[in-house]
Amino acid sequence: MSELIDFISNNLEMIYIVILMIFVGVEVISHVPAVLHTPLMSGANAIHGVVIIGAILVMLNADPNNILALSLGFVAVLLGTLNVVGGFVVTDRMLEMFKKKK
Amino acid sequence: MEYIFSLEFIYLIASITYIIGLKKLGHPETARSGNLIAAAGMTIAILGTIFLYQGEVPTFIYTLIGVAILIGTIIGWMVAKKVAMTKMPELVSMFNGMGGASAALIGLIEFGHYTGNSLSIMTILGGVIIGSVSFSGSMIAWAKLNGTLSKPLRLPKYNLLNNLFLLALFAFSAYIVWSGSSSQLLLYVLFFGALTYGILFVLPIGGADMPVVISLLNSFTGLAAALGGFLYGNMVMLTGGILVGSAGTILTFAMCHAMNRPLSNVIFGGFGDKGYDGSGSSSGIQGDIKKTTVSDVAILMNYSQKVIIVPGYGLAVAQAQHAIHELEQLLEKRGIDVKYAIHPVAGRMPGHMNVLLAETNVEYDKLAEMEDVNPEFQNTDVVFVVGANDVVNPAAHNDPKSPIYGMPILDVENAKQIIVNKRSMKPGYAGIENELFFNQKTSMLFGDAKGVIQSLITELKGMS
Incomplete structure (x- = not known):
């Protein structure tokens, strides 16, 4: 307690x-209008890619001789980047289409 | 002055960009800039974390981080740019899974560093469980949307089984915390247990409900990221994660609301599980359907004044969005008023149809939302339903036994003529019959949407 x-x-x-x-x-x-639910979900999806910061910290704190930690960390950073970059780019592509004309 | 360049300050800015970004994403005019603002915030947070780190780090670790980010950026960018618009929902699910996996991996590595500190271990195990469930669940959702796994798979008593499994996971992690164990074996057992739970959790849920599931898993990943933030005392992970967790939860409820079904029904209900087989309705759904031909439909459209197109996922599957736009322009040129009626859950995700049609340059104001267009059907000469089914099923109004009863639908039956284009008489995603097809005013035009629309265009052109 x-x-x-x-x-x-x-x-x-x-x-x-x-x-x-x-x-x-x-x-x-x-x-939020239903029309925007998909892009919004996608945008939120990109934002939780902030988990990549944790992955980077893991790598920075890692013992240079701990191969397992380093390789898992490497994969974590890679996957986190996919989440961030893919997420924002896909959202942008969806939204690009709403902007045309007026 | 020094504070301005500190990491904390950068994290503060980044957190604010997420809030502003999400807010702007909620309005059609500002959505795109909102996304870019959040992306910019994310970029400075990542760069700050790397370059403002206090401590000695061997160069090769920096190189490893750089390489991982570079590879991730290239793959993420390419995939996101190349993928077809119809595949968007799958992709969101895939990226969500990547984030979840990343959170779980962080937990796996950090576990050994916090032995004895029960609160930190709790946080770590929470991150491992939620991240793993989010990862494996998203992969199943991806496979379902992709069509790889089309049928819901249900073990006998799957609800009970799943809940027991979840309880066992909690009990097991409680044991790890309480025993103060530093055993990597136990950790990995938990990890694989959580992965299995993610699979069991999503498998029984029908494909039509995947958007809701993805949205839910999306908020799970947010939570996992927030737990990471808690562990490190890292503010930007905490704010970003909680923000997505809470926004994602609300979004999940909003989606359920659009389908008029409670969340519990989506997760535990197993659509159509109550022994409803679609033929149980008393309204004599078995009747004759009327088939029609392309040339008849072309003539009918040519002499109408107002046509409303109701697109569904079938249109997307057939890649017919360009063809339908051409048809719309052709009819417009002849002075016929053409509109698209978009049901909030048409397609595989809310707003999916709008995105698809916008891609082909359909004008924004031609896309009418359900509430606005429903009163217009009675003045409409022809409704052209392309690859949509459940969203125009009158059973939602008439048949209290139907699993979709109460869902708001497009009232196409009020129009003077209804043309339904489908590939066959197979029921729609919800797996129930549609009495609309047996309506006196309905004519069925069987065939692949793209082929049918193209021949319609040819017919119409020959008519002028």
Whole structure:
């Protein structure tokens, strides 16, 4: 129990962020026309590619002699990049089509 | 001054770009710039993480990171640019799976570094489970949309089985946390267990519900990324992940709402599972259908004043979007009013049809949304249904026993004439009969959508 209280007081800032972000996420998405659901999902998909930052940190922190960690990290960075780049490019391609004429 | 160039400041900026980006993605006019803003934020966050890292790192690790990013960028870019518009939903699912896998791998590597710290281990295991489920689930969703796996596969008592499996996963991870074990073996057992659960979770769900599933898995991956942020105290991962997690959840509910089905029904319901076989309706669905020919339809259209086209996934499969646009322009030139009626869930994803038609340069204001176009059907001479089925099935209004009862549909039956183009009499994605086809006003025009529309165009051109 005391561990939990410690945890909360040590991470108060992050807990604030989590709670506020949940509301921001809900607020930002509400009342979006159905037409935009697919591009929106695709855009959100690209944003969670932010996981790549974690993958990069894993690589930067890794022990240079730990081949397993380095190779798994390599794959993680590669997959994260696919998520980010592919996600944003595909979203852009979808949206490109909405913009034509007016 | 120094603060301006610090990593924290860059992360702050990046977090703001995600919020603004998502907000702008919600409006047709600003959507594209919103996407670009978020992409820019992501770029600075990645570059900042690499170049502002405090600590000694051997050069070859930098090289490895650089190579991984380079390969990922090239493949991601090429795939995203090359893929056909009809394949978009699959691709989103695929990229989502990549993100999930990345989150799971991070957990696998970090596990050994936090032995003894039960809260961190909990965070790591959470990331491994959610990331793995998101990965394997997305791959199954991808295979389903792709047609590789077309039928829902259900083990006996699959709901119970799946829930027990999930409970076992939780119990097992609780054991790892509680025992303070540093065993890599246990970790990998959990990892493969979670992968298996992802497969079991998505397999029983029907292909028509895949968009909802992808949206749900999308928010899972967001959550996995946020857990990573928690582990490292990394703000940009935390904000980005939670934002997607919460926005993705709302989006999932919005999609379910558009189909008028609760989420629990999508996941646990197993569409049409309640013993409904489509023939149980009392309205005498068995009747005669009326077939028609291309030249008859051409004449009919040529002498109408108002034609509404109802496109469905069949149009996309047949790659007939260019042909239908040509037909529309030809009719317009003869002074006939032509519109497209787009059902919110037409195609394989909400908005899928709009994207497909926009690709062929159909004007934006020719695409009418369901609420706007429904009152117009009664003044319409010809409704041309191309490859759509469930979204025009009157059973949604008339038959309380039907699995799609209550779903808002396009009221095409109010039009004076209905032409339905299908390849055969096979039922649509929901696997139920459509009494519209037996309606007095309906004529069936069998054949591949692209071929049929092209011969319609030829007929019409010869008529002038």
